[in-house]
Amino acid sequence: MRRLLFIAAAVILAALLLWYLWSAWRPAATARPETFSVTQTLGGGGAPGYLRAEKPRRFSFPADHGPHPGYRNEWWYFTGNLQASDGRRFGYQLTFFKTALTPGAEARLSAWGTNQVYMAHFAVTDVAAKRFRFAERFSRGALGLADAGGDPLAVRLENWAMLQNSGRPWGVRLTAAEPDMAVDFNLVSVKPEILNGAGGLSRKGGTAGNASYYYSIPRMATSGTLRIGKERFAVSGLSWLDREWSTSALEQDQVGWDWFALQLDDGRDVMFYRLRKRDGSSDPFSGGTLVAPDGHSIVLKREDVQLEVVRWWESPASRVRYPSVWRLRVPAARIALEIEPRLADQELLTGFRYWEGAVAVRGVEGSPGGSGYLEMTGYSSGSADNSGTVGR
Numbered sequence: 001m002r003r004l005l006f007i008a009a010a011v012i013l014a015a016l017l018l019w020y021l022w023s024a025w026r027p028a029a030t031a032r033p034e035t036f037s038v039t040q041t042l043g044g045g046g047a048p049g050y051l052r053a054e055k056p057r058r059f060s061f062p063a064d065h066g067p068h069p070g071y072r073n074e075w076w077y078f079t080g081n082l083q084a085s086d087g088r089r090f091g092y093q094l095t096f097f098k099t100a101l102t103p104g105a106e107a108r109l110s111a112w113g114t115n116q117v118y119m120a121h122f123a124v125t126d127v128a129a130k131r132f133r134f135a136e137r138f139s140r141g142a143l144g145l146a147d148a149g150g151d152p153l154a155v156r157l158e159n160w161a162m163l164q165n166s167g168r169p170w171g172v173r174l175t176a177a178e179p180d181m182a183v184d185f186n187l188v189s190v191k192p193e194i195l196n197g198a199g200g201l202s203r204k205g206g207t208a209g210n211a212s213y214y215y216s217i218p219r220m221a222t223s224g225t226l227r228i229g230k231e232r233f234a235v236s237g238l239s240w241l242d243r244e245w246s247t248s249a250l251e252q253d254q255v256g257w258d259w260f261a262l263q264l265d266d267g268r269d270v271m272f273y274r275l276r277k278r279d280g281s282s283d284p285f286s287g288g289t290l291v292a293p294d295g296h297s298i299v300l301k302r303e304d305v306q307l308e309v310v311r312w313w314e315s316p317a318s319r320v321r322y323p324s325v326w327r328l329r330v331p332a333a334r335i336a337l338e339i340e341p342r343l344a345d346q347e348l349l350t351g352f353r354y355w356e357g358a359v360a361v362r363g364v365e366g367s368p369g370g371s372g373y374l375e376m377t378g379y380s381s382g383s384a385d386n387s388g389t390v391g392r
Helices: 004-022 038-042
Strands: 073-084 089-100 116-126 131-140 146-149 154-157 160-167 170-178 181-189 201-203 211-228 231-246 254-264 269-277 287-291 297-301 306-314 321-330 335-341 347-349 353-363 370-377
Touching: 073 211, 073 353, 073 370, 089 154, 089 160, 089 181, 089 353, 116 146, 116 154, 116 170, 116 181, 116 211, 116 353, 131 347, 170 211, 181 231, 211 254, 211 269, 231 254, 231 370, 254 321, 254 335, 254 353, 269 321, 321 370, 335 370
Parallel strands: none
Antiparallel strands: 073 089, 073 231, 089 116, 116 131, 146 154, 154 160, 160 170, 170 181, 181 211, 201 211, 211 231, 254 269, 254 370, 269 287, 287 297, 306 321, 321 335, 335 353, 347 353, 353 370
């Protein structure tokens, strides 16, 4: 599914473009009012002139790890659960979003000229210290401030970067630094690229073109250094890469989603997204993928997965109420899980307000447990089903 939220990046970044001409603006990683809502920004039809994800395509790697001109939105989305040698746990998120402000090739009249703008989010969860840190950046695709492409592939937003450092198995180096946190990680694919949806075409609604091209690498062996303040940790663990490109929008009655990326101890991986409608029910286009230890995968439809909210948590900063503990079952695969955040407060108070963070996965009824990441959006609209159940 990943990530309809950032289809709206074009709107945000266009508004910021003139500001950037005279200011080295940095959004502060502190509580502030939500600038944009999912419902307001993602409602309505698609933008004319852009390419659209309307039919299956042939994927080719490593070429498809790189950018796809002609589509409005594209992202490289890394999340992971890591441990230090003393057992201290961390979660991280480093995500890059590229948005075309106009369709077609850009015509540069100066070094400042570009129709490409970039946004990135960087977050670290320090479980032992019960501290969640996040930062947000925007930049233009000009003057070396931000870009994506090359061979080997590089995606950069100033000094935050994803740099390909191996081809087979595919691997990357992730680097990002802020005054109170930094990462320098090497990631190497353990499993191959997994095509989500119908051979990589992931439909989000019934309207033609409300879809994305979507693949994941659900397991990437990760090692490197993480800094919290002045303290440095050698860490290792597993990361998950999500990749999408599209020119798509939410249907008018869709207000948000809950996205699960779970790495189980028996070697299987579960990705599932529940698109939520205004009445709190699950949209029929909700779905996901179950990946076997050897990399084979099967499509999960909405009816294949049972979800239940066990407990809720209210953000002290935004007063938004999010599900806190979930039960997820895939009966046909004998998977029964209880999913709980490693830290309750992993809310990102960025231009969009959403919750994304590291989760512990406990197996029940003989099912294996594991670790993962969870994203929840659209709850600030007040449309969530607060009864503790999930409708179909």
